[in-house]
Amino acid sequence: MLRGLDISDMLIIDRLELAFQPGLNVLTGETGAGKSILLDSLGFVLGWRGRADLVRQGAQQGEVTAWFDLPPDHAAHAILQEAGLPGGDELILRRINTVEGRKTAWVNDRRCSGEVLRQLSETLVELHGQHDDRGLLNPRGHRVILDEFADLGAAKTQLRAAWVAKGQAAKALEAAEKAMAAIRDEEEFLRHAVAELDMLAPEPGEEALLDRQRRSMQGAEKIRSDVLRAHEILGGNGAEAALSDALRWLDGAAEKAEGVLEAPMAALSRALVELDEAVDGIARAIDGLSFDPTELEDTEERLFAIRAMARKHDVLADDLSGFADTLRAKLEALDAGDADLVTLRRDLAAADALYDTAAAELTQTRKRAAKALDKAVSAELAPLKMERAVFETQVSPDTPGPEGADAVAFTVATNPGAPSGPLNKIASGGELSRFLLALKVCLSKDQTGLTMIFDEIDRGVGGATADAVGRRLATLAREGQVLVVTHSPQVAALGAHHWRVEKRVDAGMTTSTVTPLASGDRVDEIARMLAGDTITQEARGAARALLAG
Numbered sequence: 001m002l003r004g005l006d007i008s009d010m011l012i013i014d015r016l017e018l019a020f021q022p023g024l025n026v027l028t029g030e031t032g033a034g035k036s037i038l039l040d041s042l043g044f045v046l047g048w049r050g051r052a053d054l055v056r057q058g059a060q061q062g063e064v065t066a067w068f069d070l071p072p073d074h075a076a077h078a079i080l081q082e083a084g085l086p087g088g089d090e091l092i093l094r095r096i097n098t099v100e101g102r103k104t105a106w107v108n109d110r111r112c113s114g115e116v117l118r119q120l121s122e123t124l125v126e127l128h129g130q131h132d133d134r135g136l137l138n139p140r141g142h143r144v145i146l147d148e149f150a151d152l153g154a155a156k157t158q159l160r161a162a163w164v165a166k167g168q169a170a171k172a173l174e175a176a177e178k179a180m181a182a183i184r185d186e187e188e189f190l191r192h193a194v195a196e197l198d199m200l201a202p203e204p205g206e207e208a209l210l211d212r213q214r215r216s217m218q219g220a221e222k223i224r225s226d227v228l229r230a231h232e233i234l235g236g237n238g239a240e241a242a243l244s245d246a247l248r249w250l251d252g253a254a255e256k257a258e259g260v261l262e263a264p265m266a267a268l269s270r271a272l273v274e275l276d277e278a279v280d281g282i283a284r285a286i287d288g289l290s291f292d293p294t295e296l297e298d299t300e301e302r303l304f305a306i307r308a309m310a311r312k313h314d315v316l317a318d319d320l321s322g323f324a325d326t327l328r329a330k331l332e333a334l335d336a337g338d339a340d341l342v343t344l345r346r347d348l349a350a351a352d353a354l355y356d357t358a359a360a361e362l363t364q365t366r367k368r369a370a371k372a373l374d375k376a377v378s379a380e381l382a383p384l385k386m387e388r389a390v391f392e393t394q395v396s397p398d399t400p401g402p403e404g405a406d407a408v409a410f411t412v413a414t415n416p417g418a419p420s421g422p423l424n425k426i427a428s429g430g431e432l433s434r435f436l437l438a439l440k441v442c443l444s445k446d447q448t449g450l451t452m453i454f455d456e457i458d459r460g461v462g463g464a465t466a467d468a469v470g471r472r473l474a475t476l477a478r479e480g481q482v483l484v485v486t487h488s489p490q491v492a493a494l495g496a497h498h499w500r501v502e503k504r505v506d507a508g509m510t511t512s513t514v515t516p517l518a519s520g521d522r523v524d525e526i527a528r529m530l531a532g533d534t535i536t537q538e539a540r541g542a543a544r545a546l547l548a549g
Contacts, residue, residue, distance in 0.1 A: 001069045001481045002125065002451045007041045009059035010097075012512045018499065019516075024477035026484045026495030027514070028525055033501040034512030035485045039127070039455060042066060045095045046125060047105065047117025055099045065094045068124055068451075075123040080107070083116050091124075093117065127453045128436065139422075143366075143408035146393060149376075149443055150369030155362055156403055162355040163402040169351040173344040180337045183330055190331050193313070197324035202306050207317035210303040217296045231282045234275060243272050355400070362404045366395050370408070373442065380438035383472060385465045386431065389414045391438075410435075430461040437469060441476055451481045458488040470494035489529040493546035498522050522547060 007016045012034055029035055044054060045064035055062040068091040070076055080087045086108045095105040095117070105112050107120070147156065183190070232238060247268045254261045310317040333340075370393035377391045390413040398407035413420040414431060423432060437457055444452065458469045470491035476482055477496070486492055498517040503510060517525055523543045524535060531539035 002066065002483070003069055004065075004067050005038070005042060005045075006063075006065040007038075008063045009056040010041045010044070010054050010062040010064060011037045011056060012503065012510050013037060013041070013056065014511045016512075016514055018514055020481065020483065021497045022477075022481050023496035024474045024482050024484065024494060025497045025499070026486055026492045027499045027501055028486060028492050028529060029501030030503075031487075033503045034514075035501045036455070037512055038501070038514070039453065039485070042125070042453075043127070044097065045093050045105075045117070046121035047095075047114040048121065054097050059099070061096050061098045063094070063096045065092065067092045076120050079116070079119050079123065083107075083112060083119075085110050085112060085116070091120070093120070123450070125451045125453060128440065128455065128457060139407065139409045142393070142410050143403070143406065145410075145439060145443065146366060146369055146373060146395075146408050147403075149373050150365060152362065152365065152369075155358075155365060159355070159358045159362055159404055160402045162351070162358045163400075166348070166351040166355045169344070169348040173341070173348050176337070176341055176344050180334070180341065183334045183337070187331075187334060190327050190334075194324060194327050194331060196309070197320065197327070200305060200309055200320075202309065202317065202320040202324075204318045204321055207303065207306050207310075210299055210306070214296065214299050214303060217299065231279065234279050234282065240272070240275055240279065243268060243275065247272065359400060359405045363395065363406050366404070366406055366408065370395050376442040377435075377438045380441050380472065381434070384434040384438060384468045386414070386434055386438075388416050389431070390420060391435065392420055430459070430465070433457050433459060433461065434465075434469065437472055441472055444476055444480075451483065452476065453483040453485075455485045456487065457484065458486055458491050462488065463490070466490035467494075487529065489526045489543065489546060492522075492526055492529060493543070494549075498525070500525050519547075 001022060002020050004020065005016075005018045007013045009015075018038075027035055027038065040054065041064045045066045068076075070087075070089055070091050072089075076091060077087050080091075088108070092108050093105070094109075095103060097103050103114065105114060105117055107116065147153075234240060247265060250261050250265050250268070254265065306317050306320065310320055313320070313323055315323050373393050374391055378389075381387060381389050381391065392411050392413075394409045394411055396407045396409070398405055410423055411420040412423055412426050412431075412435065414426055418426075420426070423435065437454075440452070444450075454473065457473070458466050461469060466488040467490040470488065471494060473482055473484055473491065474494045474496075484491060484495070492498065499514050500517055500521070501512060501514050503512050505511075515521075523540055526543035526546055527535045527539035530542055
């Protein structure tokens with residue numbers, strides 16, 4: 001509930017502080033006195049988008065503060081918690097607008113964005129302005145009103161989920177069909193490429209191995225002849241044989257040499273052992289350098305084939321195996337694609353069926369709610385002096401969407417026997433206002449903690465009808481708080497709290513003030529509304545009669 005509003009340097013308001021109460025609060029005053037400025041200022045602190053030139057002429061900045069009582073179960077608490085803002089049983093909003101147009105906002109003395117203000121405002125205040133009934137003329141808003149009356153939030157959430165699932169299934173099928181079409185376009189290439197790669201069967205690291213083997217065989221071919229010649233010179237027919245002959249000859253002469261040949265003979269024996277080891281090592285080397293000449297040709301042929309395949313597909317030789325797996329996976333997807341498409345089409349059909357079922361249930365719920373709304377509105381029209389009017393909510397098929405497949409339109413017949421038709425063609429301005437009020441009474445039965453503001457909702461009506469409008473507003477305010485800007489004395493007289501808005505000129509400066517009215521002041525104000533500038537005793541008497549009810 002709105003408890004207070006503090007305004008400084010906004011438009012023609014110098015400084016103004018208002019303390020509102022539960023029940024029906026009425027603001028009256030002559031046209032142009034500044035009543036709309038109060039609403040502009042309240043909308044400013046609530047983050048609503050409105051006029052930009054709000055700062056009073058000559059001031060550097062304008063400031064508005066509003067404070068609200070918050071019961072423990074109020075929806076604003078969740079918004080405060082999500083935004084990381086301090087909560088409590090009181091909510092204080094403050095917003096500043098500089099002459100340059102910069103805006104700064106605080107919630108409970110903590111800086112916040114205008115978006116957070118707007119989210120909070122949806123839970124705090126509901127404004128119905130002079131042209132709010134235009135919403136009744138737009139059928140797109142009628143479904144919103146009906147759904148609010150029927151409390152279809154949970155059902156619409158479920159339907160939106162079904163709509164999203166349906167869209168996702170359709171997108172998945174479309175993407176799969178496009179992917180399949182693309183794969184089919186390259187199917188011939190894929191099958192040929194996979195066959196080539198399968199035939200070659202390259203392995204990671206194989207190119208480097210083949211290159212080393214090739215270079216090794218090419219080098220062996222060049223040095224093997226030299227190693228063979230060395231083996232021949234040192235072998236059994238070469239140095240080894242010569243050393244053996246020399247040792248044999250020295251052994252025959254050793255008996256007559258008196259020991260002088262023992263050392264040379266020992267050295268020759270050792271040399272023969274070392275020479276034998278060298279010959280064996282060279283022989284093993286010759287075995288290692290031996291290869292089939294065709295092996296080099298085979299190695300080179302495979303190496304060149306792998307490199308050519310890598311160039312053909314513009315990948316590294318070591319990546320050919322993985323590339324083949326990728327192509328093979330595409331072919332497998334192609335081969336399995338028909339089965340996948342069948343599954344995706346089945347999923348889409350199931351999603352369609354789920355949405356259609358939920359939409360059909362919502363349609364039936366809306367039709368039942370339409371009858372209940374028609375009955376409720378009709379009951380409210382009678383006290384508003386429209387007991388002969390017929391209000392009907394029509395639910396008809398519409399293009400399916402996230403909120404169902406229904407179009408909702410309010411039609412009326414204001415006179416007995418007259419055909420019903422759209423509101424904008426049948427109802428007058430005053431009738432539209434009363435239809436709106438009847439709807440608001442029906443829609444507000446379960447709302448708590450919400451301040452409703454009506455800006456000249458009684459325009460176009462007078463006399464007993466205006467009195468009826470005032471009484472319905474008073475009924476609406478019994479369980480909460482209603483603020484009404486009015487020019488109707490009948491409505492003003494039914495207010496629990498009354499303020500007069502006045503415009504004054506002092507030293508060439510125009511300012512707007514708001515004064516709370518006591519009982520005697522209320523008599524004069526309502527008399528002014530009845531009689532004009534000259535207040536007569538008859539007008540005061542009529543005012544007292546209105547206040548007496």
